[in-house]
Amino acid sequence: MHKCPLCRWGRGQTAAVDQVSFLKNPVHDEPEVGTNPVQVEVGDFDEAIDVEEETVEDIVDNPCLNYHCKKGKVCEVDEGNTPMCVCQDPSTCPPADAEFEHVCGTDNKTYDSSCHFFATKCALEGTKKGHKLHLDYIGPCKYIETCLDSELNEFPLRMRDWLKNVLVTLYERDEDNNLLTEKQKLRVKKIYENEKRLQAGDHSLDLLAHDFEKNYNMYIFPVHWQFGQLDQHPVDGYLTHTELAPLRAPLIPMEHCTTRFFEECDSDSDKYIALEEWASCFGLKERKYGRGLTTNGGLADSFRQFECFLP
DSSP: OOTTTTHHHHTOOOHHHHGGGGGGGOOOSSTTOOOTOOOOGGGTTSSSOOOOOHHHHHHOOOGGGOOOOOEEEEEOOOOOEEEEEEOOOOGOOOOOSSSGGGGEETTTTTSSSSSHHHHHHHTTTTSSHHHHHEEEEEEOOOOOOOOOOOHHHHHHHHHHHHHHHHHHHHHHHHHHSSSSSSSHHHHHHHTTTTTTOOOOOOOOOHHHHHHHHTTTHHHHHHHHHHHHHHOOOSSEEEEEEEEHHHEEEEEEETTHHHHHHHHHHOOOOOOOOEEEHHHHTOOOOOOOOGGGGTTTTTTSSSTTTTGOOOO
């Protein structure tokens, strides 16, 4: 049986923090609502970048100071002092300090950092190769073993249990009421206080399957909650490759069935994972899904990953 890090994450451990902490570059002083301890910073997969506010005088002197460019581009001014975004030269990216800063592209090429990757992708804009190129996972490219059918069937068992334990841990540590919204806390409280809840641990697959069947209702909200965290750009009930990346990118090097699992979640092969498809691949019963289970006005647009698990 293939062991996966989801079991360790379910116990609130931080074994993978060093692998992805280089992407954590928060722009707020307080943790945002709805954090997930394995998702990497969503900004590293989003096209928008954050720019510090500048005075009017600074902007007049340099129009680029308050000009937004997507990942892989930098601002330059033309002869008329008008700002514009141009592709960044990969050689201008800061050098990687360690191997864990490397990322692997879908072209199976290792890039020194996400900066180098997006700069390279920008230079390929408008080409077939550029359209197909995405950031695949965190860390240098390596051999990912084939996911067998039997292993694929095991994946949602561990993933559901892990998501449930993540929410319970957030609930336990949400002393300042900034990790979960009030509606989310009420839902998680019912799970937390249920005497039948399977405690976090490295459980057998048979036990996980039995608990899912016996305590099915405990797993509905965690699965929907994770979808809501990812469905942000825009909030439309569908997950794109980019929206899914903050969750799948750190998991792929550690859990070899990740890619196949999410590919098969897209049952109609339209390049989008609808909420109904997401629920189905996690084993939830068919029903009419309302947005109330997945979204909440307090969900953050950018995720502060790992904050609630760090000392």
